[in-house]
Amino acid sequence: xxxxxxxxxxxxxxxxxxxxxxxxxxxxxxxxxxxxxxxxxxxxxxxxxxxxxxxxxxxxxxxxxxxxxxxxxxxxxxxxxxxxxxxxxxxxxxxxxxxxxxxxxxxxxxxxxxxxxxxxxxxxxxxxxxxxxxxxxxxxxxxxxxxxxxxxxxxxxxxxxxxxxxxxxxxxxxxxxxxxxxxxxxxxxxxxxxxxxxxxxxxxxxxxxxxxxxxxxxx
Amino acid sequence: xxxxxxxxxxxxxxxxxxxxxxxxxxxxxxxxxxxxxxxxxxxxxxxxxxxxxxxxxxxxxxxxxxxxxxxxxxxxxxxxxxxxxxxxxxxxxxxxxxxxxxxxxxxxxxxxxxxxxxxxxxxxxxxxxxxxxxxxxxxxxxxxxxxxxxxxxxxxxxxxxxxxxxxxxxxxxxxxxxxxxxxxxxxxxxxxxxxxxxxxxxxxxxxxxxxxxxxxxxx
DNA sequence: AATAATTTTTAGATTAACCTAAAAAATAAA
DNA sequence: TTTATTTTTTAGGTTAATCTAAAAATTATT
Ligand SMILES: [Mn+2]
Ligand SMILES: [Mn+2]
Ligand SMILES: [Mn+2]
Ligand SMILES: [Mn+2]
Numbered sequence: 001x002x003x004x005x006x007x008x009x010x011x012x013x014x015x016x017x018x019x020x021x022x023x024x025x026x027x028x029x030x031x032x033x034x035x036x037x038x039x040x041x042x043x044x045x046x047x048x049x050x051x052x053x054x055x056x057x058x059x060x061x062x063x064x065x066x067x068x069x070x071x072x073x074x075x076x077x078x079x080x081x082x083x084x085x086x087x088x089x090x091x092x093x094x095x096x097x098x099x100x101x102x103x104x105x106x107x108x109x110x111x112x113x114x115x116x117x118x119x120x121x122x123x124x125x126x127x128x129x130x131x132x133x134x135x136x137x138x139x140x141x142x143x144x145x146x147x148x149x150x151x152x153x154x155x156x157x158x159x160x161x162x163x164x165x166x167x168x169x170x171x172x173x174x175x176x177x178x179x180x181x182x183x184x185x186x187x188x189x190x191x192x193x194x195x196x197x198x199x200x201x202x203x204x205x206x207x208x209x210x211x212x213x214x215x216x217x218x219x
Numbered sequence: 220x221x222x223x224x225x226x227x228x229x230x231x232x233x234x235x236x237x238x239x240x241x242x243x244x245x246x247x248x249x250x251x252x253x254x255x256x257x258x259x260x261x262x263x264x265x266x267x268x269x270x271x272x273x274x275x276x277x278x279x280x281x282x283x284x285x286x287x288x289x290x291x292x293x294x295x296x297x298x299x300x301x302x303x304x305x306x307x308x309x310x311x312x313x314x315x316x317x318x319x320x321x322x323x324x325x326x327x328x329x330x331x332x333x334x335x336x337x338x339x340x341x342x343x344x345x346x347x348x349x350x351x352x353x354x355x356x357x358x359x360x361x362x363x364x365x366x367x368x369x370x371x372x373x374x375x376x377x378x379x380x381x382x383x384x385x386x387x388x389x390x391x392x393x394x395x396x397x398x399x400x401x402x403x404x405x406x407x408x409x410x411x412x413x414x415x416x417x418x419x420x421x422x423x424x425x426x427x428x429x430x431x432x433x434x435x436x437x438x
Numbered sequence: 439a440a441t442a443a444t445t446t447t448t449a450g451a452t453t454a455a456c457c458t459a460a461a462a463a464a465t466a467a468a
Numbered sequence: 469t470t471t472a473t474t475t476t477t478t479a480g481g482t483t484a485a486t487c488t489a490a491a492a493a494t495t496a497t498t
Contacts, residue, residue, distance in 0.1 A: 006455065027476055040456055042477055047454090059463060059476060090334045100328050107322050115309045225485065246446055259486055261447055266484090278446060278493060 001051060005106050008075050010034065010044050011053060012105075014064055015072035024061030070137050074113075077133040079105035080126035081116050087127040088120060094127040094178075095169035128169075129160020129179055129216060145219060147183070147195065148212035155184050160216035168214060175199065175207070183217060220270060224325050227294050229253065229263050230272060231324075233283055234291035243280030289356050293332075296352040298324035299345035300335050306346040307339060313346040313397075314388035347388075348379020348398055348435060364438060366402070366414065367431035374403050379435035387433060394418065394426070402436060 013033045017025045027045070031038045042058075049056040053068035064072060082104040086097040114135060117123075124140070125131055133139040144159045158181040161169065172178070176199050186204045187196040193209035207215075232252040236244045246264070250257045261277075268275040272287035283291060301323040305316040333354060336342075343359070344350055352358040363378045377400040380388065391397070395418055403417040412428035426434075 004454080028474095036455090037457065038476060039458080039478080043455075086331070090331065090338060092330075092334070096330075100326070100331055103326050103328075107319070107326075109319050109322075111311075111315075112305070112309065112319055115311070119309060223484080247444095255485090256487065257446065258448080258488080262485075 003071065007044070007048065007051075007053075008071070008106055010041075010048060011064065011068050011072040012075050014054065014062060015069065015076065018064060024063055026061050030062070073133045073137040073139060075105050076139070077137070078107070078113055080130055080132045081113065081120060081123070083126045083128070084120050084123045084132075085116060088123075093169075093173070095166040095173065097127060098164040098166070125160070127179075128164060129158075144216035146213055147207075147215035147217050148193070148209055150185055150217065150219065152185055152188050154219060155182065156217040156219045157182055158215060159218045162214040162216060168211075171211065172215075175205065175211075176202070177215070222290070226263070226267065226270075226272075227290070227325060229260075229267060230283065230287055230291040231294050233273065233281060234288065234295065237283060243282055245280050249281070292352045292356040292358060294324050295358070296356070297326065297332055299349055299351045300332065300339060300342070302345045302347070303339050303342045303351075304335060307342075312388075312392070314385040314392065316346060317383040317385070344379070346398075347383060348377075363435035365432055366426075366434035366436050367412070367428055369404055369407075369436065369438065371404055371407050373438060374401065375436040375438045376401055377434060378437045381433040381435060387430075390430065391434075394424065395421070396434070 010030070013030055014025055017029050017033065027038050027041045030045075031041045034041065045054060045056045045062050048054045048068070049062075052065055053071060054062050054064055056062040079101045082101045083097045086092040086100060087094060092100075117135070123132055125142075129142075129144075131140045131142050142159070145156075146162070147156070147158075150156060158177060158179060160179070161172070163169075182200050184198040184201070184204075185195060186198060188194075189196070193212075195207045195209070195212050196204050197207055198204040229249070232249055233244055236248050236252065246257050246260045249264075250260045253260065264273060264275045264281050267273045267281075267287070271284060272290060273281050273283055275281040298320045301320045302316045305311045305319060306313060311319075336354070342351055344361075348361075348363075350359045350361050361378070364375075365381070366375070366377075369375055377396060377398060379398070380391070382388075401419050403420070403423075404414060405417060405423045406415040407413075408415070412431075414426045414428075414431050415423050416426055417423040
């Protein structure tokens with residue numbers, strides 16, 4: 001069955017919201033991420049349900065069907081593989097690739113995706129540390145902690161980010177924080193929950209709680 | 220000003236038709252290439268004229284404006300660069316890339332296009348021998364002859380094809396005809412205008428007039 | 439020059455994706 | 469357990485891109 005860019009984006013958003021919870025996804029939550037109005041979402045959910053890609057009963061929220069999940073994962077796979085391509089082959093920085101990948105993820109050609117995967121050396125994660133679903137649509141579960149949840153005196157390693165926005169990623173770059181960075185937590189301040197941390201054995205600096213929430217680490 | 224995929228495709232088609240003639244382009248000619256109805260074309264031409272991308276007066280046909288020409292060439296540039304990428308880097312055959320490039324040509328990022336160009340080594344032509352417009356939108360004019368117009372006993376070199384269709388390109392591949400092939404014309408038959416030709420010094424074979432019309436050569 | 443054939447445009451509908459405003463249902467608070 | 473608040477859906481419209489059928493303009497043919 002034919003699928004539009006818009007439908008693909010809805011499925012992707014529902015998938016993203018479903019990763020954070022086992023509950024049904026609300027119309028408003030979808031509306032916010034899709035940057036549209038709840039009324040438009042209701043229309044679309046009815047259509048997606050008719051196509052068999054979501055389970056939806058009015059007022060009850062929505063979940064992806066098995067088929068919808070498969071489609072969503074194939075788009076995530078394409079998005080992340082293209083991001084690797086843009087950084088590794090085209091020389092973009094990690095804060096420049098998300099918008100372009102938002103376009104490239106809709107290119108339709110299984111052959112191309114698999115050739116691209118091979119060309120890139122079958123990467124396991126994208127430039128932001130997010131796992132790349134394989135050909136069969138299996139997404140390895142990488143269970144990382146948020147830096148904001150780590151206790152004083154611990155050492156950990158930066159494994160990913162919880163946000164793709166350019167301003168956030170550029171800030172990390174300024175702080176000399178990139179994937180693989182070693183973090184030694186000196187102190188967590190009670191007042192503002194800011195973290196005093198040494199990055200790659202350099203002199204420690206302060207990182208706000210807001211930033212720490214969006215940094216994923218392995219202890 | 221924002222532009223849709225559909226508008227881009229119309230500009231591309233008008234550009235393609237303009238290459239073959241200096242006359243104004245007819246509504247029907249656009250309709251045929253766009254695989255749509257004349258009534259739809261009329262609507263779109265009015266819209267493109269309002270946006271300043273074409274000059275159009277009803278019943279008088281259409282031409283690209285300078286700005287429209289620039290947009291059309293930027294799409295052609297992307298299409299052909301992506302085709303080079305697909306063949307040179309992804310390992311596709313020349314008959315497999317057109318459809319995918321039809322999608323990729325709409326990806327919007329000047330930065331990406333120019334990085335891709337550099338990554339590919341600033342290619343001058345695409346896998347079908349068509350010239351690639353440069354960053355400034357200048358399209359080198361490659362003046363080749365159609366094989367069907369060449370006289371007996373001439374030797375020439377295959378420089379391009381006048382058609383992107385998979386069936387045609389696959390046939391050429393079967394005939395051992397690829398870019399750069401050396402052609403020695405033994406005889407042009409009066410009856411069906413078929414050509415008896417030796418390809419890369421092999422034993423001569425027959426090529427139909429229909430095929431010869433779509434082969435571009437340098438004498 | 440008049441008539442016939444062809445091409446192009448207009449008129450009126452349809453579909454996908456969106457919107458605002460109002461109604462209905464679900465949830466929270468008194 | 470009513471009442472108030474919030475969430476979600478419905479009703480009715482808009483815009484872009486398409487369509488068919490009919491009208492108008494252009495071009496070709498007697
Ligand atoms: Mn991204
Ligand atoms: Mn990413
Ligand atoms: Mn092509
Ligand atoms: Mn080509």
